[in-house]
Amino acid sequence: MFLKRFLFTTLLIIVGQVLSLHAQQFNPFYSHYSSFKPEAKENLYFRFENLNFAKNNEYDGELVKGATYFGYVATPKIVYYPTSNFRIEAGVRLQKYSGLSYFSESEPVFSLHYQANKKLSLILGSLNQEDNHHLHEAIFDPERFFTGKGENGIQALYNSKFLRADAWINWEHFIFQDDPLKEFFTFGLCADLSLNSLDSKYALSIPLQVLFVHRGGEIDSSDEDKQTVRNIVTGISLKKELSGYFLKYYELEALVFDFNDDSFTNEFGSSKGNAIHLRAGVKTEHSSLKIGYWSGDKFNSARGSALFQSMSVFDNSYVREKRNLFTAKYRIHKSIAKGILIGGQVDAYFDSNSTGDLSYATSVFVKINAEFFIKKLKWN
Numbered sequence: 001m002f003l004k005r006f007l008f009t010t011l012l013i014i015v016g017q018v019l020s021l022h023a024q025q026f027n028p029f030y031s032h033y034s035s036f037k038p039e040a041k042e043n044l045y046f047r048f049e050n051l052n053f054a055k056n057n058e059y060d061g062e063l064v065k066g067a068t069y070f071g072y073v074a075t076p077k078i079v080y081y082p083t084s085n086f087r088i089e090a091g092v093r094l095q096k097y098s099g100l101s102y103f104s105e106s107e108p109v110f111s112l113h114y115q116a117n118k119k120l121s122l123i124l125g126s127l128n129q130e131d132n133h134h135l136h137e138a139i140f141d142p143e144r145f146f147t148g149k150g151e152n153g154i155q156a157l158y159n160s161k162f163l164r165a166d167a168w169i170n171w172e173h174f175i176f177q178d179d180p181l182k183e184f185f186t187f188g189l190c191a192d193l194s195l196n197s198l199d200s201k202y203a204l205s206i207p208l209q210v211l212f213v214h215r216g217g218e219i220d221s222s223d224e225d226k227q228t229v230r231n232i233v234t235g236i237s238l239k240k241e242l243s244g245y246f247l248k249y250y251e252l253e254a255l256v257f258d259f260n261d262d263s264f265t266n267e268f269g270s271s272k273g274n275a276i277h278l279r280a281g282v283k284t285e286h287s288s289l290k291i292g293y294w295s296g297d298k299f300n301s302a303r304g305s306a307l308f309q310s311m312s313v314f315d316n317s318y319v320r321e322k323r324n325l326f327t328a329k330y331r332i333h334k335s336i337a338k339g340i341l342i343g344g345q346v347d348a349y350f351d352s353n354s355t356g357d358l359s360y361a362t363s364v365f366v367k368i369n370a371e372f373f374i375k376k377l378k379w380n
Contacts, residue, residue: 029051029333029341029343029345029365029367030051030129030130030131030132030142030145031130031131031367032049032051032075032129032130032367032369033128033129033130034047034079034369034371036087036113036115036121037081038084038085038115039084040081040084041081041082041083041084042081042082042376042377042378042379043080043081043373043376043377044078044079044080044373044374044375044376044377045078045079045080045371045372045373045374046076046077046078046079046371046372046374047076047077047078047079047089047091047369047370047371047372048074048075048076048077048368048369048370048371049074049075049076049077049368049369050072050073050074050075050366050367050368051072051073051145051146051365051366051367051368052071052072052365052366052367053069053070053071053072053073053146053363053364053365054069054070054363054364054365055068055069055143055361055362055363055364056068056069056361056362056363057359057361058359058360058361058362059307059359059361060351060357060358060359061351061357061359062312062315062318062320063306063307063309063311063312063313063318063320064306064307064312064313064314064359065314066359069097069143069146069147070097070098070099071095071096071097071098071146072095072096073093073094073095073096073145073146074093074094074096075091075092075093075094075109075150076091076092077089077090077091077092077109078090078091079371080377082379083379085114085115085116086112086113086114086115087111087112087113087115088111088112088113089109089110089111089113089125089126090108090109090110090111091108091109092106092107092108092109093105093106093107093108093109093126093150094106095146105149107149107150109125109126109150110125110126111123111124111125111126111127112124112125119158119159119160120156120157120158121156121157122154122155122156122157123154123155123156123157124154124155125152126150126151126152127150127151127152127153127154127155127168127170128155128157128166129145129150129151132144132145133166133168133188133190134166134190134192134209135188135190135209135211136209136233136255136257136277136304137304137305137308138231138233138257138275138277138294138299138301138304138305138308139209139211139231139233139257139301139303139304140211140301140303140304141303141304141305141306142305143305144303149172151168151170152170152171153168153169153170153171153185154168154169155167155168155169156168161194161198162193162194163191163192163193163194164191164192165189165190165191165192166188166189166190166191167188167189167190168187168188169185169186169187169188170185170186170188171183171184171185172184172185172186173185175217175219175220176219177219178219178220178221179217179219179220179221179222180220180221180222181220181222181224182215182216182217182220182222182224182226183215183216183217183220184213184214184215185213185214186211186212186213186214186303187210187211187212187214188209188210188211188212189208189209189210189211190207190208190209190210191207191208191209192205192206192207192208192237193205193206193207193208201240201241202238202239202240202241203237203238203239203240203241204236204237204238205236205237205239206234206235206236206237207233207234207235207236207237207253207255208232208233208234209231209232209233209234210230210231210232210233211230211231211232211301211302211303212228212229212230213227213228213229213302213303214226214227214228214229215227215228216228225263225264225265226263226264227261227263227264227265227267228261228262228263229259229260229261229262229263229268229300229301229302230258230259230260230261230262231257231258231259231260231301231302231304232257232258233255233256233257233258234255234256235253235254235255235256236253236254237251237252237253238251238252238253239251246284247282247283247284248283248284248285249282249283250280250281250282250283251279251280251281251282251283251290252279252280253277253278253279253280254276254277254278255276255277255278255279256274256275256276257274257275257276257277257296257299258273258274259272259273259274259275259298259299259300259301260272261300267316268300268309268310268311269298269300269310269311269316269319269321270298270300270310270319270321272298273296273297273298273299273300273310274296274297274298274299275294275295275296275297275299275308275323276294276295276296277292277293277294277327278292278293279291279292279293279327280292286332286333286334287330287331287332287333288329288330288331289328289329289330289331290328290329291326291327291328291329292326292327292328293324293325293326293327294308294323294324294325294326294327295322295323295324296308296309296310296322296323296324296325297310297321297322297323298310298321299323307325307349307359308323308325309323310322310323320353322353323351323353324351324352324353325349325350325351325352326349326350326352327347327348327349327350328346328347328348328349329345329346329347329348330345330346331343331344331345332344332345339368339369339370339371340366340367340368340369340370341365341366341367341368342365342366342367343364343365344362344363344364344365345361345362345363345365346360346361346362346363347360347361347363348360
């Protein structure tokens with residue numbers, strides 16, 4: 001255990017020192033989806049998306065156990081624009097953990113992207129999971145980007161001067177007549193409403209995040225109870241641009257969380273809960289730091305990080321209704337070439353309700369987004 005901690009800490013320090021010298025731009029590690037190109041009519045591309053990850057979770061306490069992940073998620077695919085407002089993508093998503101001789105997940109990728117206008121687009125098939133839909137980690141664990149399956153279903157994206165919105169349904173388990181399992185799907189909505197002019201150095205906005213996780217169906221033979229778990233997040237966010245050479249901006253946010261388990265049989269120790277998360281952050285050219293305070297009362301989630309929940313994920317008999325955490329997240333990154341990003345991250349969670357449990361995670365990532373023009377190909 002000591003050796004593993006020492007190696008991860010040393011590796012992160014080395015990466016941080018290298019990146020702090022030459023880092024150029026900010027780009028989330030969990031961002032791969034390519035922007036739509038209306039000028040690319042009848043163009044055929046080969047696109048390669050890849051994330052190599054090394055993440056060590058040293059979690060303390062009774063609610064969650066630590067884990068270590070080494071591996072990569074690679075998605076090679078063909079991209080074609082038959083018209084200036086329609087895109088087709090086809091490929092394969094390969095998930096591989098170091099130490100295994102096989103892919104833990106291997107699934108086809110097929111996506112149809114219709115750009116209705118400059119503001120609205122519709123996606124069918126493999127979804128745009130850009131930065132985990134920008135959901136808070138308490139309702140959607142960031143690790144799902146490389147530990148879970150790719151999302152498939154339907155998605156609508158809207159982007160205007162004052163409103164950005166992402167609404168989707170991820171159909172996780174399809175069933176046929178008399179299947180022994182229930183169907184699973186997730187509905188999500190993530191929106192951000194700007195309250196002031198875009199020309200201002202201040203950005204004041206209201207975020208809204210909604211996540212429903214449903215287990216049900218009418219044609220299965222399972223005797224499991226139906227379940228619908230709801231999480232809602234809203235609040236207010238303030239960001240201020242800075243003219244200094246070192247700091248680019250600071251941000252403040254106050255978020256409130258709601259939890260509701262509308263199921264025949266409660267599976268989270270309580271059917272309702274709530275929480276607040278107060279955070280402050282700063283960003284430089286090549287790094288960002290965000291610290292916060294979390295206070296939860298019977299709060300749980302079906303897809304979120306177990307660190308914020310009231311019920312243990314590995315021992316359902318252990319419930320801690322009140323949760324008070326001090327949180328911190330530091331990220332450093334460098335673009336070493338177009339489409340190649342290398343970086344590291346440290347996350348820390350101090351549980352003030354316990355005897356001083358300190359959970360933390362250290363990560364190193366390499367992200368590749370590469371797209372190569374093949375040829376012009378006339379549709380039909």
